[in-house]
Each structure stands twice: as structure tokens, then as C-alpha cells.
Amino acid sequence: MLGRLGFAGRMMAIVLLALLAILAIGTGVGYMARKRAHIDATPLLLPERAAAIVEVLETTPPARRQTALKAVSSDDLSVSYRDTAPPQDPRMQRLPAVERVIGQYFLEVGGREVIAMLAPEGVARWRQLRLGQYWLTSREPLKVAIGLSTGGYAVLESRGDIGPRVWGMPPGFTIGALGALVGIAAIFAIMREARPLRLLAGSVSRFGASAVPEPVAARGAPEIRRLIGAVNDMQERIAGLVKGRTVLLGAISHDLKTYITRLRLRVEHIPDPAQQERAVRDLDDMTTLIEDALALARGASVSERRDVVDVAALLAEEAGRRRNAQLSINDTSQAGKAKVAGDAVALRRLFANLIDNALRYGKNVDVGIENSAGEAVVVVDDDGPGIPALERSAVFEPFYRVDPSRSRETGGAGLGLAIARAITEAHGGRISADASPLGGARIRVVLPTA
Known part of the structure; x- marks a missing residue:
């Protein structure tokens, strides 16, 4: 009978049973109190x-x-x-x-x-x-x-x-204590009925960050079981679409690179050196755009494997490979604790994109790291033109650039920060843009520590 009741019906049944139980307890304790009072001759x-x-x-x-x-x-x-x-x-x-x-x-x-x-x-x-x-x-x-x-x-x-007393206690106290126990039991029953919804909410939240489906066992009221089944199927379909998109982009990238290589060979036969140089530059830009698009697709679906990554060591290595980029650590002991459970290759791509993007718009880049309340906070500052306050959220969208001319001389295709956001969210973190003390832009990445 209970298995046929819906969620609302189960909640009403629990409340009704609790009220009936309290009424029965009050009636029984009152009867026992009157009977006990008569026996003790203290009416x-x-x-x-x-x-x-x-x-x-x-x-x-x-x-x-x-x-x-x-x-x-x-x-x-x-x-x-x-x-x-x-x-x-x-x-x-x-x-x-x-x-x-x-x-x-x-x-x-x-x-x-x-x-x-x-x-x-x-x-x-x-x-x-x-x-x-x-x-x-x-x-x-x-x-x-x-x-x-x-x-x-x-x-x-x-x-x-x-x-009069019941079980050695005044009747009012006995009724209150037993009523409190009934209330606690009702609360646990309601929590048990709502537990599938909590599990489903956690699964959907984690799926939104990693695109890795986490099926939840169907239990509870009939409409809750149907909802869980529908969400499980939806996660499987979305994961398949994301995987298919990545495979498709990889195939297209491979084929386009083949054609670009052939075009590069033909470009060498162009007699005009100026035209030849422009054609080679266009082919290089096409290659970079294809690689960035593929990196964006892979960033949203990072590897399921999770290793303990030392963020400070990774940042020091990436900053050391680039001129005019330095790593600043105020508290070495705290920075050494900034270890993240994630995909080492994806995290390396994340920090490399941020540093390269900062060097593209500024001359000097300062990278900082700290460990705060179970989170690793990475800050990348540059002395470039900065990001206007109204566009600090839009810059993380694919193909969005602050420069309306979209000239390749003043920036890339607009995928660097989009890739950074995809990788950050896939690791359960968050990323934001702000003004830098150096006069340019500040990109702040927060990742949960291992």
C-alpha cells in the first residue's frame, strides 16, 4: 500500500500517523494517570x-x-x-x-x-x-x-x-517526552523519503562539473523513481553527446590538418614572397584555431583519472618556461599544501593558457598561490590594458574577445579563457576576472584541495 503512495501522500501519511500516535499516547497516559491516582487514593x-x-x-x-x-x-x-x-x-x-x-x-x-x-x-x-x-x-x-x-x-x-505519576514521572512530562520521540521518528521518516532527492541533486551537481554520469538507484515514491530514471537516462545521453562531440572534433581536426599541410606545400610555390608570407600566416592561424577548439572540447570532459597534483610545482614549471613570468609565494608552507586531486595534463593546460593569455596582453606576469580553508587559490596578474568591469563574465564565453576588431595581431581566437573555465569547472572549482594591482587583469582560480 505504501509503495503505491506518491511523495505528497507519503508526507501526509507520516504527519497523520504522528498525530494519531501522539493522540493515542496522550489518551493512554491520561487513563493510566487517573487509574494510578485512584489506586493511590490521591484524586x-x-x-x-x-x-x-x-x-x-x-x-x-x-x-x-x-x-x-x-x-x-x-x-x-x-x-x-x-x-x-x-x-x-x-x-x-x-x-x-x-x-x-x-x-x-x-x-x-x-x-x-x-x-x-x-x-x-x-x-x-x-x-x-x-x-x-x-x-x-x-x-x-x-x-x-x-x-x-x-x-x-x-x-x-x-x-x-x-x-499522580506515570512511570515515576508527572503525566504531562511523560506525554511530552513520548510526543518528542514520535516527532523525532517522523522527522527521520521524512528524511528517509527525501534522501533519494538529495542523492539525485548531488549526482546532477557533480555531473554538471565533470560530465561523467553517476547513476542513482531508483527508490522512494513512484514519481521519485520515475524522476531518477529519467535523470539517469538524460545523463547517459548527454555524456554520449559530449564524447561524440570530442571524437568528431578530433576527427575533423586531423583531416583539416592534413589539408592544411598540403596547402602549405603548395604555398611554397607562390612566387610573390609577400603573398607567400600572408598565406603561411593564415594557415598557422587556422591550425591554432583548430587546436584551440579541440582543447575546449576536451576541457569540458577531462580524464576521469584523478591524481594528486602539486599546484605550486606545476606553476613554477610553467612560469619558468616563459620570460617575464614569475611565481610569487608569500607563505611557502601553506603553498606546499596546495595539492589538487585532478587530471595533471588538463591542469597544466589550464595554467599554461592563463599565463600565455596574460603575456599576450601584458609585458609582465605575476603568478601567486595560496592555500586557504581547504582550497588552492591561484592568481595570475598582468600589466596589460585589463578587462572592463561589464565584460569580466563574458570573457569566459567561447570566441568572445574584448577587442571588437578581432584582429589576430591583438589576441587569439577568444578560446583561452573558455578552455580555462571548462577545465576549472570540470575539477569542481571556479574562475573569475578582476582588476589587477599591476594595472591590467587578474584571473583568480579556486580549486578544492585533495
Whole structure:
């Protein structure tokens, strides 16, 4: 039956069962409390009994007062009479909350002085400020003195349980504790029903970064199982399309390079040296564009293999291969901890693209690295013209360039930062552009450390 219920039906069923369970617990505990009270012969709580005892003593002639005291006394409550208020024993603790509760029963008849004290072995004084403390200490030796309208004081001393108890605890506390357990069980049941959605969300999030499908086992409500199956199939189709795109681009790149090589051989027979030089440059630009497009496709689907890569060593090697590029490390100990679990070849391509892109627009490049809160942060600064604030997000799109002329003299095809973003996101990181202290652009890459 439960397997046929949808997600909303299951949530309503859990809430309804929890409410019914709490109602049944309250009814059962109430019945047990009344039954226990009848067995213990204590059908009245202390405030009500105190009010009844005071009324009896005030309407009884003084000559018959001792007889009345014996009649109202019992095994659980001792009642005596005093002409004056009980002496203030410094070892006794006053209970203001109990005094207020008992005093409420005498407001309609002009009020009575109430003095409530707890034996020295009672609870700490700071806990007596709560009304609920009266119920928790109903087994402690309690003394209550109530002033009579005819003079004198009626002194009540407890000798055990004052109110009914279930399993040694007051009924209200028992109902609350069992109700809390039912609520916790309901929360765990709801979390169990929502767990497939959490697993599916995590799988989709990781798939968006790596394009590697992670099938989730179909479980839960019928519509949840159908959703999981549909997402699993969609991930498989998308992964196949990405892989097919990469294979297609690789095949096209190989064939185009063959034709470009043939054209280069024919270009050598052009008699005009100037025309020959322009033709060779165009062929080189075509080769670079094809290689960049293929690198972009591969960047979105990096190898599934993950090795521990020392980012500082990789950056030092790439910066050392290029003139006017230097690696700045403020804290060597922290930078040495910047190790990333990823594809070493793809990460090398990422940092090489960033440094080359910075050198293309600036004369000097400064590369920094730090390890912060479980993340490796790589910063590449240049002293070039920089990136306008409104275009700092668009520069990571394929074939986008800040230079509207798209001249090859002032930059590449606009794929360098797109490749960098694809590789960064495939490793679960993030990349952003900002202004550099050197006056140019700053590219900031954040990767989770291993």
C-alpha cells in the first residue's frame, strides 16, 4: 500500500500517523494517570486539597479542630495547626512558584498568606523560579503554611507523591517526552523519503562539473523513481553527446590538418614572397584555431583519472618556461599544501593558457598561490590594458574577445579563457576576472584541495 503512495501522500501519511500516535499516547497516559491516582487514593492535587483543607478548618469550631485535622490528614499529607507562622529555617528553601499557584485558589475569598518551603535536600534555588519545578519536586518533602481567616495557620507537609505519576514521572512530562520521540521518528521518516532527492541533486551537481554520469538507484515514491530514471537516462545521453562531440572534433581536426599541410606545400610555390608570407600566416592561424577548439572540447570532459597534483610545482614549471613570468609565494608552507586531486595534463593546460593569455596582453606576469580553508587559490596578474568591469563574465564565453576588431595581431581566437573555465569547472572549482594591482587583469582560480 505504501509503495503505491506518491511523495505528497507519503508526507501526509507520516504527519497523520504522528498525530494519531501522539493522540493515542496522550489518551493512554491520561487513563493510566487517573487509574494510578485512584489506586493511590490521591484524586486531588495539592492546591485543590489545600483549598479544601483550609475551608474545613475555617468552618470547624476550635473545639473540634483536632478531630478535623485527623480527618484531613492521610498517608501522603500531614496537616497540623499553628497559632503563628512557622519559623523560617535557614536550611529550608522558599518556593515562590508554588506559593503563587496555591494562592490563586483563595483570590475569590480575599486571599490568604501562603508560605511554601522545600527541605534542604531539594533542588537548587535557581531552578525554583519555574512553575514546572513544582511538578518535578512533588516527591520532595514539601511544607506549605496557609493563613486562616479565623487566625492561625494550617501547615501541610507532604509524605511522598503529591500528584499522580506515570512511570515515576508527572503525566504531562511523560506525554511530552513520548510526543518528542514520535516527532523525532517522523522527522527521520521524512528524511528517509527525501534522501533519494538529495542523492539525485548531488549526482546532477557533480555531473554538471565533470560530465561523467553517476547513476542513482531508483527508490522512494513512484514519481521519485520515475524522476531518477529519467535523470539517469538524460545523463547517459548527454555524456554520449559530449564524447561524440570530442571524437568528431578530433576527427575533423586531423583531416583539416592534413589539408592544411598540403596547402602549405603548395604555398611554397607562390612566387610573390609577400603573398607567400600572408598565406603561411593564415594557415598557422587556422591550425591554432583548430587546436584551440579541440582543447575546449576536451576541457569540458577531462580524464576521469584523478591524481594528486602539486599546484605550486606545476606553476613554477610553467612560469619558468616563459620570460617575464614569475611565481610569487608569500607563505611557502601553506603553498606546499596546495595539492589538487585532478587530471595533471588538463591542469597544466589550464595554467599554461592563463599565463600565455596574460603575456599576450601584458609585458609582465605575476603568478601567486595560496592555500586557504581547504582550497588552492591561484592568481595570475598582468600589466596589460585589463578587462572592463561589464565584460569580466563574458570573457569566459567561447570566441568572445574584448577587442571588437578581432584582429589576430591583438589576441587569439577568444578560446583561452573558455578552455580555462571548462577545465576549472570540470575539477569542481571556479574562475573569475578582476582588476589587477599591476594595472591590467587578474584571473583568480579556486580549486578544492585533495
